[in-house]
Amino acid sequence: MPANKKHLTASPWQRLLKVTAAFVGGYMVTMSLHLFLMVFVDKATIFITMKFSVYILWAVLMIVAFLSRSGWKIWVVYLGLSLIFYLPYLLHMTGK
Amino acid sequence: MNLRNYNIYFHTHTISGIIISLILYVIFFAGSFAFFKAEITNWQKDTPNAVVQKQNIDMNRVRDTMAGSMNLYGRDLYISLNERTRKMVVSATASKDTTVKGRGGYYYMDAATFNMKDYRKDYDLGEFLYRLHFLAPLNVIGGRGFPFGYYVAGLVAFLFLFAIITGVLVHWKKIVSNFYVFRPWEKLKTLWTDLHTALGVITLPFLFVFAVTGAYYLISYPLVSQPVAAAQYGGSTDSLFKATSASTVAYDFLYRPTEKAPDLNALYLDAQTRMKHTHVTSLVVSNYGDASMHITINGANQHKNFTGTASVVYNGATSAVEKFTPIDGPASYSKAVDNLMYTLHFGNFGGIWSEYCISYWV
Structure with missing residues (x-):
């Protein structure tokens, strides 16, 4: 009893977008979120927490990407979130 | 449950499972034996564990044997004891005094015969299975500086975590009722x-823990440590680890040799009486033979303290105790996480029986 095909993504482009969003996008959001927290909370504590939290959050974001309706949409969301979380660093860079 | 989501969980669970299955089989198989690395070595070399000899081991003789192959001045010496085998790891760093030649080295020493061998000479079946567990033999593909095998094993561990979570989601609704379903006679x-x-x-909690800690051990350096160091610690992973890890402190080297060699035996026995109800895991000498020499003796007991370890730090020149951390004291967050990751992955939280059970079930 394999999964019912009618509920799966048929277009290869959409599939490619979702797989890349899951792997690359999920990783970007995970890392940028932790880096974002480092700006406000003790960074050593965050780094120690990252030893386990990174993989769990990344895996969850992968599932969310596969659940999305459109590969484009999830890429936009993940890129947008990464940009927002990375904003303190970008401001710091341009401020120099 | 939403039918679309169910089918997506099902499909991603299937595909990720198929991708990792063969490699994961090798990792589980080798890992189940790697739990018993020490016992396999004892069996292969016919060197039964020497519990009593290790308790009263002549640490000065260990040091003198090491000194036979190199000038120890200014080096950090590490002598690690294993509860389950008489094979000790003895290693030395390069000297902080650059006029002392030799890079140091990594050796094994027999606690009963004081026979010292280098890594290649003492390679055995236990070590092979241990390294196969994280695909170290595949590292030759990437060449020097790129541990291909570790990264493959780490990605497999991460995809395994993904498969575990999607698997739980697929079975969530019937997780209780299906647990009691067993139809061996219906069809294959x-x-x-x-x-x-x-x-x-049944194995879910163990699998989850192995997937997370396995990914941590193998891919955290390129995927987490290096980016964090680049963003927050000026690109230096050294300063990142220095700021976040609770390992042995570095003492400033003074370039003043001490007149007499330290009596490591006295310190070893003294530490054992101070750290009651623990077994000594390692003896570390920092800046050997220098006025800045310090001796740290570490002890552990999983049943007394799950996340923390005990230690005594002695001043090398005066033998005075500089710092004492008892086994029942509170552990720092950093130390607790490190110990927890290690203990959970190496399965030694319930003694050797937890390892038997895990390797049988998993």
């Missing part, structure tokens, strides 16, 4: 299906 397929779900649920 139902036998496999029922075993897959029931054994999956």
